[in-house]
Amino acid sequence: METYVFDGTLEGLLTAVFDSYKKKSTNVKLVSEQHFHPDVFQQHFTVISEDEKAKRVWAGLRKKLGKEWLLNVYKTFLSEQPDAFQHLLVFACYIIDNPQGAEENYGHPSVLAVSQWERKVHREKHRMEAFIRFQKTSDEIFYSHIEPDFNVLPLLITHFRNRYADQKWIIYDLKRKYGLFYDLEKVEEIVFDFSEEMSPRLNALPAQLLNEKEELYTILWKDYFKNVNIPARKNMKLHIRHVPKRYWKYLSEKQP
Known part of the structure; x- marks a missing residue:
């Protein structure tokens, strides 16, 4: 061989x-x-x-x-x-x-x-489309970072360009150290050089980079999920099958 x-x-x-x-x-x-x-x-x-x-x-x-x-x-x-x-x-x-x-x-x-x-x-790819959560930055760009098992970023372009055509957004793969930036016209590949103090946690950007209202939006989102949840109908086995625990880190409603 x-x-x-x-x-x-x-x-x-x-x-x-x-x-x-x-x-x-x-x-x-x-x-x-x-x-x-x-x-x-x-x-x-x-x-x-x-x-x-x-x-x-x-x-x-x-x-x-x-x-x-x-x-x-x-x-x-x-x-x-x-x-x-x-x-x-x-x-x-x-x-x-x-x-x-x-x-x-x-x-x-x-x-x-x-x-x-x-x-x-x-x-x-399908799960990333469902579980990605954006945060609005201070410069009016919607940002999300992910760490998928496979290099699915190229497969996400069409979905997010069509769904968020009127918003600037960035989806960044922390594992592979590159991302996609949509500037309202085209999608380009980008690379960030995060300094140690600016390196984001997987489920959130540093507070100094966020829009001043982003914390309020996160609180409202968590409250919404808390209020629509019906404890008597809670089925964790079924829930985990549809939303595996390894994806919870992306979901703001799963954060304390």
């Missing part, structure tokens, strides 16, 4: 597929730089990302796959999981080497794995 090390980008992964054909490698273990541990007894091949190679592989997949499956490939990549990267390489080669319709063969381990990873990432 040959070990291919790539830079963790989608372009790099697609380039690895191209290189595996060029080198006529039949058994490849694909590893991102982040997860690679050098072994002095085993050689490895470093994949250099090239847009032209990546485009050729993507074009080959487009000839065989519909839009839904191409999106499945992208979502699986956003999982950032080593196992998912390996299955994507095998899946891409399997699709390219076989007639159209090969993606319907769920008996193939990588076809099944891609469909499973896609569902996990889609579920995380």
Whole structure:
């Protein structure tokens, strides 16, 4: 088995597929730089990302796959999981080497794995859309920070741009250290350099950054949830199934 090390980008992964054909490698273990541990007894091949190679592989997949499956490939990549990267390489080669319709063969381990990873990432995207809570900053921007299991920020753009089209907003991924900023016209990727004293807690921004009325809004929101809650109908088992505890840190109504 040959070990291919790539830079963790989608372009790099697609380039690895191209290189595996060029080198006529039949058994490849694909590893991102982040997860690679050098072994002095085993050689490895470093994949250099090239847009032209990546485009050729993507074009080959487009000839065989519909839009839904191409999106499945992208979502699986956003999982950032080593196992998912390996299955994507095998899946891409399997699709390219076989007639159209090969993606319907769920008996193939990588076809099944891609469909499973896609569902996990889609579920995380859906929950972020439901559980994100914005805070209004002193400069009139609605801000939220998150720490999802998967890199779902690119999948949130359409939902929040459509839902909050008349408001400037920022959604920042603390785990991956980048965010999205909507300026009423377009969405751009941004990076913050938080100083230690300004680094936000996961469920709130520092008070000095907030709009003067934000604390009042938070209190009113908590009171609303307290008043609509019916203790006699409380079912924590069902509640946790729909709102897992790991998402409570995003919800102001769950904070003391």
